[in-house]
Amino acid sequence: MATPVTSGVTADQLRSFIERIENLEESKQEIAGDIKEVYAEAKGEGFCTKTMRQVIRIRRMDEAARREQEELITVYERALGMLPDGEG
């Protein structure tokens, strides 16, 4: 009798998970490459990529803060009985 570790079904399952992750990571790397290309293109047009990165970073931080704030408002509203638990 095969142990779970060597069972064909489990092994196939594991293989499937691994392959799904590897495919996703490959896609992620492709997108990272695309991003590099856009920066290279912008640089070729005379833009300062360092400043561009900084702008993007600030916009990302602003967006993250905004989302957190909205979430916080929801927390407050719920605390004040304006929303049922678990909604929002």
Next chain:
Amino acid sequence: MATPVTSGVTADQLRSFIERIENLEESKQEIAGDIKEVYAEAKGEGFCTKTMRQVIRIRRMDEAARREQEELITVYERALGMLPDGEG
């Protein structure tokens, strides 16, 4: 004459670059989320995600080593006159 920094065309160009990058980064983040989900699913099936990560890391290194070797073989072949310059 407007300087490049304040010209409408240049500003639009910059905006376009920024937006392209931000969209790509969003896609990248979505994929990162997908990967997390697969790990969570695997964990739910009883697999050890820490080990899975190690396996994937090792496979990635193996793949890199394999590519290096193939590249090296091509270099040797070219050095031996078995391939024309610039091919391979």
Next chain:
Amino acid sequence: MATPVTSGVTADQLRSFIERIENLEESKQEIAGDIKEVYAEAKGEGFCTKTMRQVIRIRRMDEAARREQEELITVYERALGMLPDGEG
């Protein structure tokens, strides 16, 4: 002649670096403990520490974005010739 690795001077130097780092890490841990205590005290007064953490996180993000923006302004000013290189 001793090699650099085994030289007394170098060993003393290394020991000194290690001890300085360990002392600093101890101070850092003490402060982390103080933070925990403040949270515990607030909890004892009936405050929701989860929400407090979120508020602090938002304030931190806002502060970081503000600093980046100020830095970015300096970059722009320099680009426009308003500051000499290396200053600011």
Next chain:
Amino acid sequence: MATPVTSGVTADQLRSFIERIENLEESKQEIAGDIKEVYAEAKGEGFCTKTMRQVIRIRRMDEAARREQEELITVYERALGMLPDGEG
């Protein structure tokens, strides 16, 4: 009658807690910066910071193990009636 959330006293209390935590976190960040500086200085003197980090980690584990052992000895001593309850 004001609810606790909107009472001036409670708001001041909350503000005070938040500020105390933020000040402590700032101190913590300063120390983290100091640690980075020491590593940078050591690197400038030719030391391998990666190895230094390992050494420090090992020493920390050793210290933790030593404390565990001493604690265990105290437990034994108390169990053997060598110390009054609550001392050590």
Next chain:
DNA sequence: TTAAGCGATAGTTTCC
């Protein structure tokens, strides 16, 4: 072209 500095990401640990 490569070293070094920096930013981002992945992993570990800790807290709730």
Next chain:
DNA sequence: GGAAACTATCGCTTAA
């Protein structure tokens, strides 16, 4: 057990 903070490693960019 799940989330968040911290740490360490990795890869990119830049400057020499």
